[in-house]
Amino acid sequence: MIERWNRDQVLALAPDAPSQKAAQGVSSPGKWSGIGVTADALWGECKGSGSKPYRACVDLSEPAYRCSCPSRKFPCKHALGLLLLWSADGVPAADEPADWVAEWLDQRRDRAAKAATRAAATADPAESGPPGGGRRAEQREQRVAAGLSELERWLADQIRQGIAGSRRHDHWDGLAKRLIDAQAPAVAGSVSRLNAVLATEDWPARLLGEYALLHLLSVAHRRLPEMVRASGDGADAPERAGAPHPAAAGLLQRVRERVGFPVTKEEVLAGETVRDVWDVLGRRDEEQDRLIARRVWLRGRATGRPALVLSFAPVGQALDASLVTGTALDADLAFYPGPSPLRALVAARHDAAPAGPAPGSTPERALEEVARALAGDPWVDSWPVVLDGVTPARGSSWQLAGPSGGLALHPSAGTPWRLLAASGGHPLTVAAEWTPRGLRPLTTWDEKGRVIVL
Template sequence: MTEQGVRWTADQVLALAPDAASRKAGSRLGTAGPWSGTGSGEGTVWGLCKGSGSKPYQAVVDLADVTGPAYRCSCPSRKFPCKHALGLLLLWAEGDGSVPRAAEPPDWAAQWLSGRRERAEKKETGGGGGSASGTAAPGAARRRAERRAERVTAGATELEQRLADLLRGGLATAEQAGYALWEETAARMVDAQAPGLAARVRELGAIPASGPGWPARLLEESALLHLLDQGWLRHDRLPDALAATVRSRLGLPAQPDGPPLRDRWLVLAQYDTADAKLTTRRIWLHGADSGLTRLLLSYGAAGRAPELSLPVGLVLDADLSVFPGAGQARAALGEQYAPPVPAALRPPGATTAEAAARYGEALREDPWLDSVPVTLDGVVPVQDTETGGWQLADAQADSALPLTEPFRARPGLWRLVALSGGAPVRVFGECGHRGFTPLTAWPGGPGDPVTLC
């Protein structure tokens, strides 16, 4: 939510659209031009959108409802959400300041919110005498959830057929068809309100142009996508934790689950990834007392830095609440009890063999997991004289982890080599099937952390 510095992605917003026409119309309204009086706060987003009449439409979205977002707009549309609500959420998701934080919503929005939350409190306390109106909101939320589940099921079923057609026709047809076929399939998954499937389909489309060995990689990723489809189509038979993991991989909205955990959280790493529309910031934290490693996500419009920023090496006394799912590392930042301060803390380290074993164990809970956070201790960066590739060798054992190709092309590799100078160092990073990606390193003796990403 907005208070936690974590915003929705554009795909998550568009997945709320009741149909393709609403998604297209909402996208056109996702810019600052037609909007005025926008604001956000306490799980709410509001704004005025210029329409064809003399008065602007009043749109407000309640994101704090545990049953899912609720919408109110003064336009005559009978679609929920309407294009104005979708456009407002897209504008908010950009995080570029067009929807500023505000202390209080305007009267027209506050009145609607107050009425909704008063009714919710009455339901929780048993008020309302069990009248029909007291059950209307939960019933509507249930129907919305059922309609979305039906759309996702239809999308997953269609994707299964397309994967079967791909294998029946042979993998070579993927190279001949080009990227347009995959983009059209991805758009169908967005229409089905399954943005996670859409993202994975787009990744499939890029594989045939990824160089030698692409058929094997395409087959592997197709198998994982098939597994995710089947996980959703049979989610009612899965354990609760695994079912929650499937939902998160599909891109369905979720709220932090369980009580918050207060700890002294050491900032291990912070780095951004960007595409044409969005910048995603990943911040890894390590609990000094709990020993847990957690991930915060923050978003910003493409070319703009996300709001949340925590420099590496600081310690934050705060609450974190984890999201549902088997082996889920993502968390939401809650109450902060003191400003972040520098500290000499270091996370405990593991061997390269232990790191590989941790990733294997994590795959049992989440087969679609690309990597796990691991701190390696006593490792030395060395280069293979035959292949020219780099790896982190365990100074005390005959084992090593290869460094991922993208990292080997970054300046961080040479910072790591210079920091080590042939001596063992401690390195935090992400360990997965493609190798190990170093993010932060500490020298063997006293010294500050060095960022590598």
């Protein structure tokens, strides 16, 4: 049986605040009939405005949702209300799911099996056939190189002329469009998001920092052939002539990924995997280029490895909600290549794992881990940390303080009221997202080991 989630975990699944409020309005037992829960499924019928009740069910192993209501929100208020009722121990256990629920679960398993078969066929070179488009790939490489060369010149001009003219919000539009034409979409996205820097008080320093990272990326891409040759000339170089040293291969891949040459999911899933019990520390949604990006942070209990699972959806459409904050999953993760591997895909799930506070470390140890990540990948802009024995404290700004030091909170955190209430002046274990501007608190745990979403 999957461990029952608490109220905070359920409400964290809601797509917006109105959905949270509406879900609480349909979470009373009197609204439901035919409810039940098994090891991996939850279902019930909710009284609505029509003559027929709405049928809602949840596959708890993912989770995934289904409801007969016409709502376009996902999960809808009925699925959330049913989960709230379950979290309050208001759903009786059943031996078998209802027929209509069993049919839906069977359909999901069939689709998953077919998808796994297609993925295996794609990953098999014998099935996928020889790669094509060599000339097209060469043309793209030339366009990208020309676009990044223009970016270098543009940055040099900005430093020579001064950054006072950057206060116009359309200052980077032309450059971003030219980088898109040069088929370097990731760099174009980084340039287009520079507008957000102007909203901060210390915008000149932050803008110069962003310019420095863009310059470092463009120079690194220009020197890729030189880096490959240099890394292959050492005494411990691979036997194949021209092959990069393994220590440099991840950095080379990361540079190309930051420019806009992505690694496919099939390539990632075909590589090695890491099995562990992964604590789901929290998530954050943000809008990027007319898409909603969801970051879900995990950390392995045995390996201590951090992981980031990314998903994207157009504004208004459902995002992946299969990783629930505060839960733990026994799973195999496949990591994207890089000098500081962080982004990952869930390759396989195993049995459910008991939830509880994630193992933490001191602020000093956490900073050492972040420093190692930055040494391997200078463009890292966030990293998950779990701090043990810290309390929220107010100095020049709010911070999470331990016995020998503390880490400042991100300005957007404001006054951390929920964290202060949970602490009551006593040390806590807190999961947070490190950023160059400070920590974004994600979750903490109460004295009974129950998660509190911050």
